[in-house]
Amino acid sequence: MFQRLREDIRCIFERDPAASSAWEIVLSYPGFHAVVHHRAAHWLWNHRLRWLGRLLAAISRLLTGIEIHPAARVGRRFFIDHGMGVVIGETAEIGDDVTLYHGVTLGGTSWDRGKRHPTLGNDVVVGAGAKVLGPINVGAGSRVGSNAVVVKDIPEGSTVVGIPGRVVNREPPADEHQQRRDAMARKMGFDAYGTTRDMPDPVASAINCMLDHLHATDNRLEEMCSAIKRLGGEIDENGMPQLPDCEINAGSVFTEQQEGEGAEARQGGPDSEGGAPRE
Structure with a gap:
């Protein structure tokens, strides 16, 4: 647990030049608080204490303005910058080293049970206000521009902008x-x-x-x-x-x-x- 906390603090230092100390992150970063609360709520959810996990998620939402369903799967070194208005649905899956900015929604497009939220690969960055909707895959290393609406799969190493989201650049293999x-x-x-x-x-x-x-x-x-x-x-x-x-x-x-x-x-x-x- 403490190793995860150290990783979360270290990744914030790497991605946010405004961070000046570990105490500042621990005491005043809502994105860090939301991730810590989610890990505890996810543990409760997996151990059949689902009502308690939902209660902890609701308290976290009240304190941070970030709503993460306790069933969502979150990888290591996950960073939510600023964070207000972020919504992550029940069946969402997030890889390692992912960064979300404020106003991001990882939502569903159907009321059917089952997989209905997106899957983000490793090292994905989603810009402020972007909406990634449905059971789609966002390839590793991709970038989603601010306010984009993504409803289709994104290949690895792509940059997506616009409504609906379209690929404007796909990073070629390095020569x-x-x-x-x-x-x-x-x-x-x-x-x-x-x-x-x-x-x-x-x-x-x-x-x-x-x-x-x-x-x-x-x-x-x-x-x-x-x-x-x-x-x-x-x-x-x-x-x-x-x-x-x-x-x-x-x-x-x-x-x-x-x-x-x-x-x-x-x-x-x-x-x-x-x-x-x-x-």
């Missing part, structure tokens, strides 16, 4: 270069959240070029250090900060043509004055 960039960013401890593969964003392009250059420089430094050690030299590695191990198997980003052009520029190419390098 080899992007995987290398992501690995280099993780090694540096940098979150390259601003980079995109499909939009002609000059800032994203500059960040990608910097990551490529850092990767190439890292490989060259490792080769130089290995060569110096083979020649019997000593290298003081204590002066450099240690980065976590990260497997980056891709080769250097510079092609042979780019290396040749660089060498020609250093030695003085045909465009230089007199064919000799400048002083």
Whole structure:
């Protein structure tokens, strides 16, 4: 139980920059209170104390403005930001690392018993005021825009907006270069959240070029250090900060043509004055 509480507090720190302390979260975050109350109500519901579970859910709704049916299944590190007006139905299922904003409804479209509420995969984000209705599946890693109304299944890694909700972007599988960039960013401890593969964003392009250059420089430094050690030299590695191990198997980003052009520029190419390098 305490491990779950620590996970819930930690995930709030990661997703809400306004959180300043654990005590602030525990004492003043209604989304955290609603999740804690729901876990207790869900335990009561599963142990055939359903009336008590419903009573606890009703008290939680009164205190937080968030209504979660005690039968709903909620995964780990579930975060409800702001929270007022969130409604989660009886047969809803929510995966791990899911984030809901205020005014979200995970509702049903039928009065028939059985599965009638949506299922959200891992790492799904649902924007403020969005309605996800019916026994549909929202694929892992998907994003639902604010005030969207979703009534059909959503593939993994999709972005959905509008009424009715429509897929406007589906994240393609990362290519080899992007995987290398992501690995280099993780090694540096940098979150390259601003980079995109499909939009002609000059800032994203500059960040990608910097990551490529850092990767190439890292490989060259490792080769130089290995060569110096083979020649019997000593290298003081204590002066450099240690980065976590990260497997980056891709080769250097510079092609042979780019290396040749660089060498020609250093030695003085045909465009230089007199064919000799400048002083």
